[in-house]
Amino acid sequence: MTASPPHSHTLEIFSDQHLVRDLSKGILHTIFFHRYFPSIRPSLYTPSSSSAPTPRTTSTTDTTLPIPLPCILDPPEIAAAIDKSVADLMSQLTTPSGPGNVPPGGSRGEIVVQFFDRKRRKTGYTGGWLGRLGGGGVQTDEEVCWEEWCLKVVVARPRSEAGKLILLPG
Amino acid sequence: MESSLQKTALKIVDLVNKEKDHIPPITTSEQNPFPYRMVVNPKQQNLEKGFGGWS
Numbered sequence: 001m002t003a004s005p006p007h008s009h010t011l012e013i014f015s016d017q018h019l020v021r022d023l024s025k026g027i028l029h030t031i032f033f034h035r036y037f038p039s040i041r042p043s044l045y046t047p048s049s050s051s052a053p054t055p056r057t058t059s060t061t062d063t064t065l066p067i068p069l070p071c072i073l074d075p076p077e078i079a080a081a082i083d084k085s086v087a088d089l090m091s092q093l094t095t096p097s098g099p100g101n102v103p104p105g106g107s108r109g110e111i112v113v114q115f116f117d118r119k120r121r122k123t124g125y126t127g128g129w130l131g132r133l134g135g136g137g138v139q140t141d142e143e144v145c146w147e148e149w150c151l152k153v154v155v156a157r158p159r160s161e162a163g164k165l166i167l168l169p170g
Numbered sequence: 171m172e173s174s175l176q177k178t179a180l181k182i183v184d185l186v187n188k189e190k191d192h193i194p195p196i197t198t199s200e201q202n203p204f205p206y207r208m209v210v211n212p213k214q215q216n217l218e219k220g221f222g223g224w225s
Binding site for chain 2: 007009011012013014015016019023026027028030031032034035036037038047065066067069081082085088089092109110111112113114115116117118143144146147
């Protein structure tokens with residue numbers, strides 16, 4: 001019996017380098033808020049550039065997008081996993097994989113979130129009288145992916161010498 | 171950026187509300203019945219590991 005393919009959804013966000021971290025975190029928290037079913041302690045999260053690791057040189061005003069998103073405070077493992085994935089993404093976005101691989105207008109990254117179901121399966125010979133006796137097989141846990149979210153991130157970088165930010169069309 | 175974020179957030183809400191039938195029934199009393207996994211740039215990781223993703 002073959003498992004059906006998981007439901008797959010693709011999301012795209014366009015951002016500048018100062019907001020990409022917060023936007024990615026916000027979107028991932030939103031996904032988990034809707035698809036993580038155990039009890040959680042939620043909160044609201046507003047993406048801003050105030051948490052950017054490098055200070056902006058063009059303006060001292062922090063940018064906050066007026067779109068509150070749900071986020072998960074408890075259990076802390078989810079926020080920790082999201083922070084780690086976003087940190088990995090940021091390090092890969094700022095490190096070009098090779099000459100000519102980074103488009104002139106920006107860089108791209110991707111985070112895939114998969115949700116699995118644990119199914120107990122019996123492997124080995126389970127037919128005939130041996131199977132009816134309950135023996136002849138080994139129980140194993142199989143993880144079957146039932147949903148997958150692919151978050152594609154496009155980061156715009158300044159193109160002009162004046163440092164004016166030009167966003168890719170979205 | 172604002173419209174991109176809003177559009178993406180609304181798309182998530184729309185999808186999770188429309189597509190629920192495929193969610194498996196919860197048959198276990200474990201704290202989290204549905205394990206999750208997050209992978210960054212999976213295609214690039216597969217290329218680095220080699221054909222088929224086997225190391």
